[in-house]
Amino acid sequence: MKINNLFIWLKQKPRIAFFMCLPLILMVACLIIYPFFYSIFLATLNKAETKFVGFANFLFLFKRETFWLVVQQSIFFALVAVFFKALIGFIAAHSINAIPSKGQRKWRGMLLIPWVIPPALSTLGWWWLFEPTYSALNWLLEKLSIDAIPWLSETFWARFSIILVNIWVGAPFFLIMYLAALKSIPEDLYEAASIDGANYWQKLFFITLPMMKNIISITILFSIIVTFANFDIVRVLTRGGPIDTTHLFATYAFRVGIESGDIPLGAAVSLFMFPVLAVLSFIILRNVRKRTNEV
Amino acid sequence: MKKASINRRKFVKGVSAVGGYTIAAPYVKTAHSAGKLLLGIWSHWIPGADDMLRHILVKWGEKNGVEVKVDFITSIGNKLLLTAQAESRAKTGHDIFSLPTWFGTMFKHRLDPIDDVVEDIINKHGPLLDSARFYAHLDGHWRGAPAPTGSFFDSFVSRFDLFKEHAGIDLKEMFPANENRNEELINNWTYDTFLIAAEKLYKAGKPFGATIGATPDSRWLSSLFTAYGAELVNKDGDISVDSDSVREVLEYLKKLTEFMPKSVYAWDDSSNNRWLISGEGSVISNPASAWAVAKRDNPNVAKNLWHHDAPRGPKGRFRPDNSQYWGIWSFAQNKSAAKDLLRYVSEKSVVDACVEASQGYDIPLIISHFKDNKTWVDASPPDGVLYNYPMRGDEVPVAPGYPAPPEIASQITTQYIIANLVARITSKGQSIKKGIRWAENELEGIMRG
Known part of the structure; x- marks a missing residue:
């Protein structure tokens, strides 16, 4: 009787859902929630981790020239990279959508390759192309009688290189999301617009973009978070150089926390982006919710 | 544990009696050494150098009744540093760990003082290079002993x-x-x-x-x-x-x-x-x-x-x-054997073998060990x-x-x-x-x- 009751209790939908999600909840708790709170705790300690110092580590960072350089670079890197990823993803999605459905699959597959390869590996391939002394790209340029480019040893080109690789890795994500969004727009809307005499641009601005607004917002939000927190591309290509001019929050936190052994300050650096991203997430998700409710 | 120690002493006596001193000869110990000993050691750039060191360490273990397990950890991609950080925070891992350059400074709060070991080494072999004190003598205590490889x-x-x-x-x-x-x-x-x-x-x-x-x-x-x-x-x-x-x-x-x-x-x-x-x-x-x-x-x-x-x-x-030391974690399980091993790897025969295996790359940190080493003289072309x-x-x-x-x-x-x-x-x-x-x-x- 008791066992039967237990089965009945377990069979109720919310409970089944909870138990099925439990492994994921545990993983999130162990790998995200616990480290997050632990890093907050670490960020409130002194360098030797022997004394509680409150917000002193954060206040200390505000006075550091290199830290503000990292802040500027992270914002610049994230905005430029996400803009181009979104633009290229949008154009590529439209181009693929315009292909007859029979040929779309192979293009989708090929264009997803950069996103599927582990970034640390693909970035190593890029590093060979950019290598400071024996760059494969420079070898090609020299064959064409063009001066070699200091891909990784000058600030401008080093920033260009890490942004380029980030776009290469991340654009397929936008492509696949936008392609899915494009396919969900009813054909009737375009047909009706055509009957009304709308041209390509009018259809784009008055049908396609409004219908894709939510997915665009969410992909941009997701990409900003991931791009802000990027580590592997910078670590493999430049290690934050030259002269710290390509450091992002994550690579600088690694330098300060792990390489220099100042774990509390490293934790403070990595947590610095949290409020910025939290506010951004709140605004974007609120707009998405608002639009969904309107629909 | 006690039994193993007595047997080992008998063994040492036996070896001393025949007067044999080979590369794997046990160091005359003052502490009990037995059981397991885990080492996290920097992986050498020079092919073959790790094999020689493993051979020396395992042989020492066999002679002293200690099960020696050596993990060679590359410094490529900061793996050695990340491992040290992880072990230091988790307070578990190897007994002996490689301390290249600044590791001693970074992890001194998690390293056992080994003044007795380094003093024994200095008394037996003479002074270390001046820089050793700078790197490994921290807060009034030796936190690292000279490593046989990597310097x-x-x-x-x-x-x-x-x-x-x-x-x-x-x-x-x-x-x-x-x-x-x-x-x-x-x-x-x-x-x-x-x-x-x-x-x-x-x-x-x-x-x-x-x-x-x-x-x-x-x-x-x-x-x-x-x-x-x-x-x-x-x-x-x-x-x-x-x-x-x-x-x-x-x-x-x-x-x-x-x-x-x-x-x-x-x-x-x-x-x-x-x-x-x-x-x-x-x-x-x-x-x-x-x-x-x-x-x-x-x-x-x-x-x-x-x-x-x-x-x-x-x-x-x-x-x-760019000198390198070996330290003992404060959470090490077999500190006694670890100390004995640190003394042993400072023997000239061990250092010479490592220098040779590294094709001359490794530099001894004990001044007397520079003498009569043929590796640097004979290297060519x-x-x-x-x-x-x-x-x-x-x-x-x-x-x-x-x-x-x-x-x-x-x-x-x-x-x-x-x-x-x-x-x-x-x-x-x-x-x-x-x-x-x-x-x-x-x-x-x-x-x-």
């Missing part, structure tokens, strides 16, 4: 054929593979002389190459700074970067970098090796690994290489010191290529960031403040005044409590 000093590694042809300098005459050094020539081997040679080699299309980036190989800058008496932080822990000697060395570097490849600002630790081995460069600052790889990959370059002293600056002649790889003249090994206290020197090094300061001025065109102001701001940062 090296960056000598100048030059193409003697190119130096002779383009700069008119006969390096083999100046630094011969015997005791008959030409003091007059050596006295003239200064950084000013080197600048002139660097210009000539640059014009010949075979420049001097050394990284000015955020990577450990940029330590050559630190010894250059020391040669000019340029300190970022003095021995009392006061910021002293705003000084005439710092300005002087930066002025010197402005001139020197004109004759270096522009890519040095993005070089990693292997770039200078590739630069020399490919035949494009004429001189780098490096241990013996570039030559060892050149022997395999480009023998024509290898046969024209020569290891020799650094030039002298106004305050002396210095070599970057060319004959005598490594004779001057261990210091033979007036050079002094110097830790990066010296003379700042170790805690500060480690931060100066690991945050690459010297390399970034030099790069700001020589590549970004920043004024020396502005660069020094930046360095002051960074130094204030690293000295926080």
Whole structure:
């Protein structure tokens, strides 16, 4: 009787859902929630981790020239990279959508390759192309009688290189999301617009973009978070150089926390982006919710 | 445990009685050693060196009834550092752990004091190099004992054929593979002389190459700074970067970098090796690994290489010191056996075997162990290529960031403040005044409590 009751209790939908999600909840708790709170705790300690110092580590960072350089670079890197990823993803999605459905699959597959390869590996391939002394790209340029480019040893080109690789890795994500969004727009809307005499641009601005607004917002939000927190591309290509001019929050936190052994300050650096991203997430998700409710 | 110890003592007695002393002979111990011993050891660059060390350690374990397990951990991608950080925080892992350069400073709160071990070593073998105290004697205690592998000093590694042809300098005459050094020539081997040679080699299309980036190989800058008496932080822990000697060395570097490849600002630790081995460069600052790889990959370059002293600056002649220690974690499970093993690996027979297996790359940290080591004398081609790889003249090994206290020197090094300061001025065109102001701001940062 008791066992039967237990089965009945377990069979109720919310409970089944909870138990099925439990492994994921545990993983999130162990790998995200616990480290997050632990890093907050670490960020409130002194360098030797022997004394509680409150917000002193954060206040200390505000006075550091290199830290503000990292802040500027992270914002610049994230905005430029996400803009181009979104633009290229949008154009590529439209181009693929315009292909007859029979040929779309192979293009989708090929264009997803950069996103599927582990970034640390693909970035190593890029590093060979950019290598400071024996760059494969420079070898090609020299064959064409063009001066070699200091891909990784000058600030401008080093920033260009890490942004380029980030776009290469991340654009397929936008492509696949936008392609899915494009396919969900009813054909009737375009047909009706055509009957009304709308041209390509009018259809784009008055049908396609409004219908894709939510997915665009969410992909941009997701990409900003991931791009802000990027580590592997910078670590493999430049290690934050030259002269710290390509450091992002994550690579600088690694330098300060792990390489220099100042774990509390490293934790403070990595947590610095949290409020910025939290506010951004709140605004974007609120707009998405608002639009969904309107629909 | 007790039983094992008695048996071991009997074993030691037996071995002593026959008077046999082989490479695997047990060290005469004062503590009980038995059970398991886990070692996390830096994985050597030189093929075969790890195998020799494993053989020595396992043999020692077999003789002493200790099950020795060695994990060779690469430093590529900071794996050794990440492992140390993880073990230090989790308070579990190996018993003995490699402590390259600043690990002792970074993890001193998790390392057992081993004064008794190091004092035994000094009493038996004589003094360690001065820099050992700087790296491993922290807060009044020894936290690391000399490691048998992994220590090296960056000598100048030059193409003697190119130096002779383009700069008119006969390096083999100046630094011969015997005791008959030409003091007059050596006295003239200064950084000013080197600048002139660097210009000539640059014009010949075979420049001097050394990284000015955020990577450990940029330590050559630190010894250059020391040669000019340029300190970022003095021995009392006061910021002293705003000084005439710092300005002087930066002025010197402005001139020197004109004759270096522009890519040095993005070089990693292997770039200078590739630069020399490919035949494009004429001189780098490096241990013996570039030559060892050149022997395999480009023998024509290898046969024209020569290891020799650094030039002298106004305050002396210095070599970057990259010494390595072994420490015992405070959470180690078998401290007694660990201490015995640390004593054992400081034996000359062990060190000699490791030096030989590393093709001369490893440098002993115990001064007496330099004597009668044939590896550096016999290495070839060319004959005598490594004779001057261990210091033979007036050079002094110097830790990066010296003379700042170790805690500060480690931060100066690991945050690459010297390399970034030099790069700001020589590549970004920043004024020396502005660069020094930046360095002051960074130094204030690293000295926080």
